[in-house]
Amino acid sequence: MTTDGEFHTIRRQVDRFAEEGVDVVKVAARPVEDLAERVARATDDRTLAVMLSSVLFESAEIVPGIDRAARACQKHGAALLVDAYHHLNVVPFDVRAMGLEGAFITGGGYKYCQLGEGNCFLRVPAGMRLRPVLTGWYAEFEALEQMHDARVSYASGAGAFAGATYDPTSHYRAAAVFDFHIAHGLTPDRLRAISVRQVGLLEREFAALDVDPSVARIEPVPPDRRAGFLAIRTARAFDLARALRQRAVFADARGDILRLGPAPYVSGEQIRAAIATLSRLIT
Template identity: 45%
Template sequence: MIEAFEDAAAHVDDKWARVLSRADRVRRHVARRIGAQADEIALGANTHELVARFLSGLDWRRGRHLVTTEGEFHSMRRQLLRLAEAGVEVHWEPVAPVATLAARLAAAVRPDTVGLLASTVLFQTSTVVPGLAQAAAAAVAVGAQVLFDAYHAFDALPFTVAELGGGVFVTAGGYKYAQWGEGCCWLRVPPGVNLRPVFTGWFSDFEGLADPAARGPVGYGPDGAHRFAGSTFEPTSVYRAAAVCDFFEAQGMTVPALRATSLAQTARLLQGLEGLPGCTVLTPREGPARGGFVAVQVAGAARVVQGLRARGVFADARGDVLRLGPAPYLLDADLQGGLDALRAVLVGG
């Protein structure tokens, strides 16, 4: 953040070459993590911005049908509900049983489906969704676009875009396991995609600035990173993200290494939760099926979060589900301290 301030103070509008070089570092880092190319990675302030840009680029002339699940994050769910109010037909597939979710999504695809949107890890339970390439293939076969929300997978468990079907959009960001902080998220755009987002900003076509009075068709940049770009943004976020990406790489914090740490930590939490009063663990105990946090159904989850916060433990809640997400720098003693605090809250109120 100090570097961002100093560049802004010293260079004013000339700072943008430095800002965009940091953005390029972030793109390269993301691409290496997910088996993509840097020019396929568009950046945005949050995943809602990127999902909205994706939706605005769909070919609504060939249909008004979307396929999704009942387990999507709040911004996507809200956006799709609003589209449904505006006349889009949205198919909401139940997430359980998760073993058949991909097949059921595939079966829900119709000839007039224009988009399929689903999570790779469920944000409510930390359950990994298997076989999503099957759903992607069904959607692509009818000409629909596919977007997978990988926020709870990025830097938490290994995956590649090829494993998800190759020709798919993928979105995630840095405010969870990647440790970047707020304001920097990404969208992988499949190569060769020629969608023309209606929700578009001037960063999407720098060449078009040469003739600002032109009234011809709106132009887009040569690759996904430009085609799905927005506009002027607060640059501190990419300075933070680039610095953390460099740190992770310098420290050997590869995705497999982070995954091994996460599995050990979540296994310890699952063991410690056994016997706690009023707790129902929702997260799979099998390692391959488990994401990077542990979800516990508990009465008054929001009150439990407040009780933990008063004891120096940070957690969050979604409805009646308490989510415990250990960071890679926590020690076993820290995890035990969190479990002790949870027991104290549940027993003592």
């Protein structure tokens, strides 16, 4: 089970499963207010796994009450995978407080963690003993000297999901970035406060343009329910993102959504200049 609001990483895989005859149930992602509750109600003893995001990648909407889906998965023996990519380091994420101790959680460091390419993770629940099909030889690295039969062996815990030999350079860069965050007091709470202020400024500056809603409009999300970017719905999303980049404003687009997501080091003056640039392109 998944939703129709997942990023392509999940969407592509589950659609491929469906092509092979796996029964895939997609729950409507909106309205997001009761998404977790609807997923929980749809989960039953036939459910093998549930995959959903804690923040929707198109609109930056925070999905509330994921603990309800977690409890339903626990009740029915289904695995829960939470995609936290658009949550980490822009909205505080507490595994215990969110009731996700029994969940698999995945995310990456490319955006809000500022780690650059080559950094992602899978959090595996404590005590989990699975034999995943697609792994690398590192998944049995700790047991190589004890291999005595033809049955494929696995490391314990998260090691069972390991890949193979790779270039770890990006991890050193990531460690340095996190050291920088600590040195400058960039805690999750402080990063959240910075993000709320920046995205709020983006919203006010765009609203002041008084753009025809049929041309472009802000996705209506309450500030306390919005994560790290402002979503603007427009049929010209990809063209605008391309034109903005040509003018040194780095935005992106997903479908008909233009996404504006400032990093913590972006100043208020730069945000105003970005909206002024967008104004010249859109009005």
